[in-house]
Amino acid sequence: MTTSEISIRTASGPGEGHAAPWALFALPWTHRSLLGAMVRRDLAARYRGSLLGLAWFVGMPLASMAAYTLVFVGILQVRFDVGAGGAPVAALSIWSAVVMWQAFAEIAYRSVSLVHDQASLVKRVPFPIEILIGSYIGSSMAGAAFSLVLFCCAYVLVVGVPPWTWILLPAAVLPLLFIAVGTALILAAVGAYVRDLKQVVGFSVPLLMFVTPVVYPIAAVPAGLKGLMLANPLAYGFETLRSVLVAGRAPDPLFLGLYLACAWLFAAAGLQIFRRLKGGFADVA
Numbered sequence: 001m002t003t004s005e006i007s008i009r010t011a012s013g014p015g016e017g018h019a020a021p022w023a024l025f026a027l028p029w030t031h032r033s034l035l036g037a038m039v040r041r042d043l044a045a046r047y048r049g050s051l052l053g054l055a056w057f058v059g060m061p062l063a064s065m066a067a068y069t070l071v072f073v074g075i076l077q078v079r080f081d082v083g084a085g086g087a088p089v090a091a092l093s094i095w096s097a098v099v100m101w102q103a104f105a106e107i108a109y110r111s112v113s114l115v116h117d118q119a120s121l122v123k124r125v126p127f128p129i130e131i132l133i134g135s136y137i138g139s140s141m142a143g144a145a146f147s148l149v150l151f152c153c154a155y156v157l158v159v160g161v162p163p164w165t166w167i168l169l170p171a172a173v174l175p176l177l178f179i180a181v182g183t184a185l186i187l188a189a190v191g192a193y194v195r196d197l198k199q200v201v202g203f204s205v206p207l208l209m210f211v212t213p214v215v216y217p218i219a220a221v222p223a224g225l226k227g228l229m230l231a232n233p234l235a236y237g238f239e240t241l242r243s244v245l246v247a248g249r250a251p252d253p254l255f256l257g258l259y260l261a262c263a264w265l266f267a268a269a270g271l272q273i274f275r276r277l278k279g280g281f282a283d284v285a
Contacts, residue, residue: 024181024267031131038135043142061102061147065095068215078216088158089246095151096245097214097238100173103144104180104234105205110136111184112201115192119285129278130271133184141177151245163248171256172244176237178263182270189270189277192284213238233262 028035047056069091072078080090111133115122118132148169155162191197209215212234221229229235236259243249 023271024178024264027128027130028134031128031134035131035134035138038131039138039142042135042139046139058146058150061095061099061143061150064098064102065091068094068098072215078220080217080220092151092155092158093217093242093246094215095147095154096242099144099147099151100176100238100241101209101212101214102147103140104176104183105209106140106143107137107180107184108187108201108205110140112187112191112198114188115281115285116195122285123282129281130185130274133181133188133274137177137181137184155245165244165248165250168244168250171260172237172241172251175256175260175263176234176241178260178267179233179237182263182267185267185270185274189274192277192281208234213242217242233266237263 069087072094073080073087073090078090080093110117114132114136115129121132122129152162152166187197187201191201211229212232213221213229218226218229218235218239236255240251240256240259243251
């Protein structure tokens with residue numbers, strides 16, 4: 001898609017004037033055709049010219065899951081609540097959280113340098129820059145969705161009939177998605193002015209994974225550290241995801257609702273910060 005094509009298709013829509021909480025929904029809907037086109041372009045360009053192409057969509061999550069399972073189940077022998085399922089179900093437990101973590105990490109890595117990476121659009125084309133972040137999030141979540149399909153197939157092969165709690169998957173994913181949106185908006189806005197933030201994100205995201213129950217369950221954390229671990233806003237989200245997909249336990253609806261509301265407000269705050277700072281993007285891109 002060329003710059004001229006984008007400029008023709010991006011007249012300011014009603015989503016631009018909405019208050020921030022509602023704009024999280026109004027903006028993507030108003031510019032849905034543009035957003036869809038940009039997500040498709042991003043997915044097509046990501047592996048263009050590589051030998052395996054879109055096969056990386058399969059290979060990367062499987063390789064990560066295998067490595068984490070070897071280290072945390074085979075070597076460190078972290079205990080998962082898998083009953084008699086053993087190592088195969090423990091691997092599924094890791095996989096269920098790694099899928100979303102990889103999407104979150106990718107969104108953070110790419111968003112922090114968005115204004116500089118997309119300087120030609122930021123400087124020359126009058127269109128909602130937020131849609132650029134939406135395209136990054138959309139392509140990362142497409143990869144996560146594909147990995148979840150693989151996970152579901154593996155679960156049925158290894159365990160059999162899935163638990164009824166799978167129907168709660170959207171409710172488990174949505175808070176993490178809102179946190180990813182808010183994080184992306186803040187990183188993109190601040191990263192436009194503070195270039196060093198890219199290096200900070202580069203080393204802090206892997207560290208964050210190890211203080212979030214992604215490759216181990218919260219039950220494996222010593223009692224003295226569990227309260228500190230739960231102060232991490234991502235911890236409950238990933239524990240809920242694992243419980244819904246593997247353990248077959250439904251989350252407390254009131255607590256999940258509160259968590260979802262807080263995540264939504266965080267995303268709305270991120271959008272407000274982005275809009276306050278985006279006026280100077282063209283000068284620093």
